[in-house]
Amino acid sequence: xxxxxxxxxxxxxxxxxxxxxxxxxxxxxxxxxxxxxxxxxxxxxxxxxxxxxxxxxxxxxxxxxxxxxxxxxxxxxxxxxxxxxxxxxxxxxxxxxxxxxxxxxxxxxxxxxxxxxxxxxxxxxxxxxxxxxxxxxxxxxxxxxxxxxxxxxxxxxxxxxxxxxxxxxxxxxxxxxxxxxxxxxxxxxxxxxxxxxxxxxxxxxxxxxxxx
Amino acid sequence: xxxxxxxxxxxxxxxxxxxxxxxxxxxxxxxxxxxxxxxxxxxxxxxxxxxxxxxxxxxxxxxxxxxxxxxxxxxxxxxxxxxxxxxxxxxxxxxxxxxxxxxxxxxxxxxxxxxxxxxxxxxxxxxxxxxxxxxxxxxxxxxxxxxxxxxxxxxxxxxxxxxxxxxxxxxxxxxxxxxxxxxxxxxxxxxxxxxxxxxxxxxxxxxxxxxxxxxxxxxxxxxxxxxxxxxxxxxxxxxxxxxxxxxxxxxxxxxxxxxxxx
Numbered sequence: 001x002x003x004x005x006x007x008x009x010x011x012x013x014x015x016x017x018x019x020x021x022x023x024x025x026x027x028x029x030x031x032x033x034x035x036x037x038x039x040x041x042x043x044x045x046x047x048x049x050x051x052x053x054x055x056x057x058x059x060x061x062x063x064x065x066x067x068x069x070x071x072x073x074x075x076x077x078x079x080x081x082x083x084x085x086x087x088x089x090x091x092x093x094x095x096x097x098x099x100x101x102x103x104x105x106x107x108x109x110x111x112x113x114x115x116x117x118x119x120x121x122x123x124x125x126x127x128x129x130x131x132x133x134x135x136x137x138x139x140x141x142x143x144x145x146x147x148x149x150x151x152x153x154x155x156x157x158x159x160x161x162x163x164x165x166x167x168x169x170x171x172x173x174x175x176x177x178x179x180x181x182x183x184x185x186x187x188x189x190x191x192x193x194x195x196x197x198x199x200x201x202x203x204x205x206x207x208x209x210x211x212x
Numbered sequence: 213x214x215x216x217x218x219x220x221x222x223x224x225x226x227x228x229x230x231x232x233x234x235x236x237x238x239x240x241x242x243x244x245x246x247x248x249x250x251x252x253x254x255x256x257x258x259x260x261x262x263x264x265x266x267x268x269x270x271x272x273x274x275x276x277x278x279x280x281x282x283x284x285x286x287x288x289x290x291x292x293x294x295x296x297x298x299x300x301x302x303x304x305x306x307x308x309x310x311x312x313x314x315x316x317x318x319x320x321x322x323x324x325x326x327x328x329x330x331x332x333x334x335x336x337x338x339x340x341x342x343x344x345x346x347x348x349x350x351x352x353x354x355x356x357x358x359x360x361x362x363x364x365x366x367x368x369x370x371x372x373x374x375x376x377x378x379x380x381x382x383x384x385x386x387x388x389x390x391x392x393x394x395x396x397x398x399x400x401x402x403x404x405x406x407x408x409x410x411x412x413x414x415x416x417x418x419x420x421x422x423x424x425x426x427x428x429x430x431x432x433x434x435x436x437x438x439x440x441x442x443x444x445x446x447x448x449x450x451x452x453x454x455x456x457x458x459x460x461x462x463x464x465x466x467x468x469x470x471x472x473x474x
Binding site: 128131132135136137140150153154157158161165176183 | 226233
């Protein structure tokens, strides 16, 4: 079974669901629809590049800051926390600086990815905190960002663990490296599947609940 | 060996982290639901407090209005009728009443004064405060009995205790409304009131042997249609922490039971 194809299928399905529900989904969710669409394109390009030239690292140098900016924009739209919006130029500049001077393009931008994953964890936890503060009669399942944040939390923590132990396992145990790879795949599946759920459920946002 | 130990340790740590993560999300769901339930309870408590405040204001206004009317009836119309009766007495004593009209009129005025006094007491909320629910209801029943259109009965079971002025005045007004409804719509011949003082609960039952009504149809009616009075009764009883059970069928007797905790 080609795990990568499953991953691409989930991305394509999330994009289709998002496009189909475009008129209904919240503005913050539209940022994530754009993110899924870009991710799908990037992953296809990365796949082709890997097959043709053997390396696709350049794609991730460009994609990671974009992903970071879009996630920040989505969370800003959802929570109305202005700091998230002001962080967007910062993460783009940081991505550029990392790709030019700290980990230039032939090397993998692991530092920036680590930073991004910690940022995602922070965003997800901030959203959870906000969700606990609001007084609402709405069901938890009807908050799309609950699904996205849960998926993001699982994805980010798993990826940090994976990144931190990757080299160690490659050197010491190939079998464990394969398991780790599957864990990585599944965390990606969970992450992007959470987008599908988020596009399908009732579109409650916490900023709406503050207004009520 | 050392390497294998590190690998195992790393994997255990990984599993623990993942476990914590899943536990966190599940705990969050429970915490959210708990907070939501608390929020709903607070909202409900606020709503009840607000409605009770409204009811209290309504009661105060209603009492004040009825008391003003009672005062006016007693001081003005009552006095005028008394003066008219004195004049008629004088005329009667002077021997002008050849056909007995003056005596008849005097009796009518006397009856009117008595009815007016009864009505004044019925309107006066202070009467409930002074004499209690039982006495006020007995008085109300006696007033209805005087119309000679209904056979009335009031029964008291158990050892009497006070329910507090607010609850008693609400109960009294509710009972007045039930009795008035029976007088207007039921075409009953018998009206029975039962006050049951139990150790844990107090029950007020009002029963008539009239034509009855379809409860379901009445309760489904819109706000402006018939049934608004019944809904109002239920709402008022609910606000003093009681329950109101209505049982009726077309062609059969109607029984309304109000239950309050002691």
